[in-house]
Amino acid sequence: MFKLADLQGNILRGYTNKPHVRYLILEVVERSAARRWLADSVSGRNCVPQITSGDWGEKKPDTCFNIGLTYEGLRALGTPSASLKMFPNEFVEGMTARAVKLGDVGRSAPENWPAPFNEPKRVHLIATIYAEKVEQLDVVQERALTDVKAFKLLDTREGYNFPGDVVHFGYRDNITQPRFEGVPDSQRHPDRQPKAPLGTVLLGHPTNLEGLTWRVPQPAELGHNGTFNAFRVLKQDVTGFEKYLDQAASYLLEHPQRDELLPPGAEEKIGQGLSIEGLSRPAALREIVAANLCGRWRDGTPLALSADAPDPNADLTDFDYVGVGDARCPHGAHIRRCNPRGGQIVQRIANNSRRLVRRGVPYGPPYDPANPYDPAKPGDGDEPERGLLGNFIGASLGAQFEAMSCDWLNLGLQDPRITGSNDPISGTNDPDTSWFDLPLKSGGKIRLPGFPEFVSTRGGAYTFLPSLKAIRFLGSL
């Protein structure tokens, strides 16, 4: 079967006590030195940081270290071409070649990506360091780069998990991860979604689609128990988002069905749920819009369970889009598009087949609504870049990450009520043509028009997360 010790730890664990994360984007310098480095990383010899596996045994490691290899990286290491041919097309082509499919157009197009992602052929290995304190990141980085002949550092990206798992845009994130058959359930919250077969996240195991298995690159040590990751640097326009919430709130204040959306007095209940005293009606409308765009109130309460107000006592992930849950959560809400759970979708075969393990960390300073960036004011400097360093892990990039991105996030093919619109939070939106429907209790809806794109892509790569056996194999090439 499989042993946790054979997997890299970041696949099935979230490293919740190590909020500081740094990504090292590396290029192979000399093949043999790089291979030695990989061989050393399995046990942590010769200064090279040890790869954290899925089984920590008795002692928790101080810092965690994991790696992912791009196709160019595998090639640079001298992986035999017979093995290289067995990797899936999308991985071979690389994320930059899949831009149109992923909606990376306009501002997000790879032509506009900053270094080092503007030279995708040089991005070979992405190493991730997780630590409790920032200084530890520097220590591990230095150790990783001791051998200058192995890898060259192209650039780094760093993030920090805010307390309470809050991300930019103010939502609580990291609530649901798929639970897997055969893996001890570390899920903190009850979840009525079926357990996902191991093949959802590891190569060489049965997948969610009956009878289908993904090709495991041979030899077996290389491919088995490996997985793929879509690493994305996603810039979030927080000021734009907050401004839009203001705009939407003023639009809704004048709307004839306003009182149905926000009954008089309901703003107090919403304020209670969010622990805000004296929440005004416009502010409550802002929170309603934010909740509907996402599918969860900003505190994490799912709309499917509690659509009128956030409820700290509500289950966070024990819900489904059936019955009341179906009607009150917008069909086009972000979390519903990414994971329609058991809800009715056009591609009936595909329920629960495009699930992803998400390991992300916000980057950039937190947004302070009291001190918003004002481009008109001198001395404000440049607006700091904020966003999410996202990792979307699944055994098949094409069947999971890409399939979700091109048909569900953008286009909205899974539900005719949203077809022709993109995800309001992360989709490729244009203010001239974007739209989103807010459901009302009575069954009617209010259409919100004209929102801009809030998330743009500033880099990324498809990486292969090899098992520890595979790392040893590559080290011994």
Add this chain to the structure above:
Amino acid sequence: MVDTSTAKRLVQAIIDNLEQPVPGRRPVHTIGIGVKGEFVASDVARAYCIAEHFNGKPVRVSVRFSNGLGGVKQHDGWSDVRGMATRFHISGERGNDLIATTLGEFFVRNVDDFFEFSKIAKREKYERRPWWRKVGDLLQLKIPPRNPYPNETENVDEGALRYANRNRFAQLGIFQVGLIGAPESYARASYHAVHTFWVTDPHGVRRPVRFSWQPVAGVRKTNPKAVPHEKYLFDELRDRLQRWPARFMLMMTIGEAGDALDDPTKPWPARRVRVAMGTLTLIKVSEDQEADGERISFNPCRLAPGIEVSNDPILEARLGAYEVSREMRGGCPFKWR
């Protein structure tokens, strides 16, 4: 806003490329015929656009069909772009103009491109290609250029081809012009307004759209191999309208984010949502051709409330250029909104 001096330069560039100036008449689309008709919007038109002529009530319409070439010599049978300029007469003596041609896309993106084009695509001698050159073409698997029409001594084909070979954005427009041929009837051609407009619906939602007229009788061209007739379109139209009315469907294509909204050289794919906005019925050729064929002055930017221009630079330039040309020939000014 394109300033008057640029507009004047545009018109002058067109006039300079004529065989002979045509004072008092349009420099291009000189030969034309005015026709009266009626437009009735479809039952869904008003859901997409609040403009008055789409509200469903029949609207009186004045149309002018024309040949694209400039000059007073009429060559109906020559391969040439045809125009269909329509004025919807709405309340308060206002009008909404829709100017369309059989060419579905333009060949320059903006005014600067157009001046560049005028410099390169000048009238040049056009002679029959010598037979031995044609053999050379065939050996290279090329199609030799067409033989000149009787009495055709000059045209801009070579210059336009030179411009297209240097600028990829111009290639589609110029290629299509080469193949456009001559219609059997003005009522048997499709006319396209090319530019993007923004229409506003009753909920205030604005959509970018492009309009086309589709002939209900279908498109039919004359045989390009046969000898072209010089004058047949006007009589054909008179006869046709005496026998039965000619109808056109107004089709409106809705663009999407990412489509070339402001680039008239790029047609929209056939995969865009297509709305049938209404039917135009041509009733009879106007008796007063001086008023309804010559003095009437259309402008692509004369639009009813509910329709607005896009940022298409050629559309913007046409606003000024048409005004300048109208003034130069004493065309009828019309109440703007």
Add this chain to the structure above:
Amino acid sequence: MPSDEGLLDRFVDWVPTTLVFKCVASWTLVPYWARRTSVKSLPGGPPPSSRHGDNVQCMMNLIMPLKVKSPIGRAEAALAIAQSQDAIYAGLNNVGTVHFARFVIVGDNICMFSVYDGDFTNYIRDFIATIGEVFNEVVKLVEDGEKVTPCERNVEAFIQWIHERDLYQVPDTATDFLRDQEALNGDRAVSPVNDDLTLLPRKMVLQLRANKNVSLGSGYRAYPGFSVAQVRKQLGLGW
């Protein structure tokens, strides 16, 4: 009639319309120019686009040459399809994104023509999940089919194999066709360039030599821009 038209002029105008010329040119001129200018085969399927209208009602034109090129081979293919009617219908219903689909035997080829929404690989993958068995039965009758069957165990290879047999869709405009050829050679310039539009006929001929079967244009749609589920919902049929 123009008086400058001599006998030779008329002859040279007439020759290219004759069958003899076209045959001789096909045997001599076309191979000559094919050697002089290498033309790569263009990929099949609709061109990638991020716009909604371009991602619904997409056309697939799949041509698969049969192994056994005789009425027996064709009968085998016909039987394989006929025996799987139930499976095919259930599969198509559950994939949910197919507007129309039909299997056609043309010459010694088993073809599938369909109109579907969304991404091509998702569509084929969902198909493998629902009617993989049918695919296996049909594809084993096709040339090179054994390389990718059973399709459930060779999902990625099967999808690639289907993509290679999906016809190139010649764009609606001649210039887009030229752009396709240029893009394949990595040429994305707009202006200034040094093209020769008069070479279009030759480029077309040589491309049709590299891509023997093609789909002409993106196809006509009576109600473009809408997905299967949107149409069914609008008509009150349940989706």
